[in-house]
Amino acid sequence: MRPTLLAGQGMAIFLLVVAAALGFFYVYIYRREARQARRLTGRQRGTLRLLRIVVGALAVLALARPAVTVVKHETRLPVLPILLDESTSMAFPDARDNPLVQAGSPDKRRRYDTAKTVVETLEKKLTLTHRVKLFTFSDSGKLLKELPVRKDEADPLPGRDELFAGAPDPTGDYTNVGDGLRDVLRELSGDRVSGVVLLSDGRQTGGAALRDAGAQAADARVPVHALALGSEFPLRDLRIDEVIVDPEASLGDVLRFRLKVTNQIRAPLAAKLTLYEEGQKVNEKELNLNRGENMVEIATIPETEGTRAFRLVLPAFDDEVDTANNEATVHVKVVKRTLRVLLVAGNPSREFFYLVPGLLRDPVVDLSCFLQSADIDYVQQGNTSIERLPRSVEEWKKYDVVMLFDVDPNKITTQQVAEMETMVRTGGGLMVIAGRNNGLAKLIQVHAVKVRELLPVEIDKNALPDYFQTFETAFSAERTPIGRSHAVMRLDRDDRTNEAVWATFPKFHWAHPVRGVKPKSVVLLQRAGEGSGRGDCLMAIHRYYEGAVFYSGIDSLWRWRYPSENYDYDRFWTNVIRYLGETRLKGAQQQVALSTDRNSYAPGEEVKVKLRLLDPALMSQLEGQQLVVAVTSSEGERQMVALSPDRSGEMLYLGSYRARRVGSMVVEAKQAAPGGSTEAKPLFDVKCAFQVKMQSLENKDTSGDLEAMKSLAEQTGGRYFDYRNMGGLDELVAAIPSDPQVLSQEVLVEAWDGTAFLALFLLLIGAEWSLRKLWGLL
């Protein structure tokens, strides 16, 4: 307690004047009453003087405003704010490995439910030692409830419904953790804050940077205890994202389904993929899926014509966020369609022995053989037996692919060669296999112009076969870099197996001499060894207007029957036939793949369009051509997007489109052949689709940002918990200090401004007046 006078310096002068005035007043009174006072005793006079002096002193003292300063101390419980994320992402299922989830009921597995459980757990202990304030945040922090402080554990706690009555479910559109944290710190700036318990998945969608908010908390010495909900993985889900299948399939041929399957369950995940055709199970396959995107394949052989519904089903796993996406249904039109192949062979060579059954084994091939050396009354082999070679363009056009295998040029007319050239020009396929019997020089000599044009290689017309030469030295054949990736040379879908298969093939002894390769031709196979040049070409292809021509200078591919007999041998020929006949088989060349970088976009996002050419020969053919794709909305609005060749050298054309309208969009790439007749018969015509839709940022990434939460805790000196250790909440309680808040306050009390002082003053005045009355002075 510290006494003081509140009157200022001016007041002190005033008081001196008053005291002086009182003194004069008293002197005046005493003189005036001097005659009367004489009858009083000295004691009585002294009493009256004393009373008057005291009263006067009291009056002066009151005017001087005497006061005392008193220091008061107050003890309060510390505050513990719990900051609860109430954005919609908190409605996602929490990590299954979280012990709180496992302990809970199966229908309460949302992240928000876990957060509620945490709040309830903390509430039981912390309300005894803290003033617990529950805040929620989405875009900003709001006080949801201040929990009552309990004296002891027997005191009742508010129930879950009461606690979260103001926010029973997460509904916020944003997760602004930084803003929420700042708001709470601001709100509690006058309180002793023991720490902040933050319950969130940490996936910020906007607002202040979490690092800045963390710095602010660290400055305030408020540790933020981050309890991360969810996991670092996206939501638990197994889904079929995409099914890639030809819209049309051939009856009796293999129909392949390529599926993009996303595994967000665990890695590796064993799952069975089942394929149903019109409700009947037709195939199933055991999959071993990695986490994330997987490309898987399943196939069937459709045996019924018509539009068939194929359903692909993956099993549903526990706690999947969505089981409806575990299956997909596609409709495929199954048509009876074959590739008509005409094999014209000069002689029954050993290749002919193996080639014919190999082609006949292909369910799509309808083969007609014409062995030129056969007896005149010989019944030619094949699915469809013919008696003579075609004699008009129309007859040639009945075939999709023509194979000329070491043909005798004298048994085919120039007119027939010209008609065949027309067939190729309008989309047919031609395979020329050079052999030692006749060679290509003879063929060129007899039918020079058309054959020269058709061939992808340059042949010296004067290099007639030297029958007397013996070929004893073996040579190896190797694929060119382009050949390694070309569909024709692919003998297994698995890269490693494919390479291993090629490594096992034996050597050759004879190959047709080649002078060079045409500029737009693509060499697939060449002689191995140093100094291999374009003159060492063994196999080449090129696009010829709307068709394609394949050249093989080896007539002993039967050597590839070792080590796997017909397996790889048949496949090679099947590859070539299907490549050459693809235009006819599928309506257009499918040697391109059109795609966008994603399937779904938000308005304003950039859609990257990618046209991948699968055939180097097609790339050569399109060199210098301007490629465009059309993007068409569901309302029919059409926009052209130019594509440019990829600068890295990949066989790609790239373009971009800015998504504007919401809805389904279709990208179509349709290209006429250079020099081709009309656009009505395109070189390729492929489509792909994507969606433009409003997308919540909350759904964009469903994984928790555990790293961000951990960093925040470390930055502020708080504790970090996630699904791995959330069972140890007792450690968190122990880590939160419960030191009370002690408040000290100095209080100034004015001594004169009270009843006691007034009563004393009145008493003294009253006594003086009464004594004077008593003693007869009045």
Add this chain to the structure above:
Amino acid sequence: MSRWLLAFVAVACLAGLGLSAASGERPPRKPAAEKPEKKPEKNAEKKPAGKAKDKAGEQAGEQPGAEDGQPKVDEAQRLLAEREKKRGPTFPGKDPAFLVLPRASERGNTAQTLLTPQVKEMTEKSLEYLVRTQGPDGGWGDMQFKPSNTGVTALACLAFMAEGSRPRVGRYGKPLDRGLEFLLKNVKKGSGVIAGAGSNELGPMYEHALSTLALLMASGDMPWKPELHEVIGGAVDAIKKSQHLDGGWRYQLTNVGDSDMSVTANVLWVLRTAKKCGFTVPADAVDKGVKYIEKCANPDGTFRYRYWGLHASPSLGGTGIIALANQGSLDHPLIPRARDRIAYDYRRYTIEDLKGRRYFVYGAFYASLATYSCGDKYLVPWFRKTVDVLAVMQRKDGEFWDEFDNTVYPTAMAAIMLQAPLGYLPIYER
């Protein structure tokens, strides 16, 4: 009478008289209840047929692309193979001779498994022996068939072709070319018969048939011989003209007299190959020949040398199968019995038993063709056992032999069958 003729007469007689039974080859009536062989052999006999596949499976890791010891199977190939297997062999054209057999469901490694270093070495030595024994005229003779004989020469040529050589192309292109030239030089003008001085006096049908076969196999690879088509056409005509009334053929190129199964099977084989090479062969000629073979069949899967014979010859099992298959009837009801019979014989008998058989190499050669067409299940155990026998039989210089000390034709036959897994000779068909 030439020794060549004598040899085949002896085979026929032994088969017909059932002397094979006296030599211990006579099979039991109930094979299933048969006691184990007298002298079980290490390795060879401890491997039952069913284990062969397991052994192959153990080596699957060597196969390209195999992972964890399991070969990777292409699903599309598997689906197509399953479908074709269900459907069975088919002939898409008008002639059942042009069989299209179901595709393999997976990339097999049988060839790599069977062609062991030992087999390769045996093959190499036998081919080198043939090169060394080629006559200055380009042909080959043998102990019983001197000087050069077209039948022996044809077999030697086929052995080189089985290696992957073609006339004037490949490692054995030169000796092969010379051998084929020898055959062409021995074509008799007018009759079209391909048989020279060293041929069988009783009838040159074996020589003629085998020579025709060798020329057919080379017919697409000899452009410098434009007359080849005509030569083969004449040879096929000679065969057609000499079909007997009973549907079969025998030594003489005449249509008079009885037939025997061995010659008939060889001729049917040639006719089918001729059809594939563009030569016209009447369907009824083949039908009649196959009917003759059917008449020679016993219910237990063996065949009689003559249809009116009493006893079967174990050497004819393979010829029976390929004769029936040549009609395009891989599902012929007689084939499974004959196939099982061969499998049983090679499983049951010891190496010494088989080696001691009359004309073992001859019988094994046809059995190789038969088991090859029946699939790996039958080929693999048969091949391994045969290799064991041949390994014992092969002499230092690489040759194989028979009872009459012929060494060239057994060596050629052995080389052909040892190279069968390569899949380079179209007479081995699946």
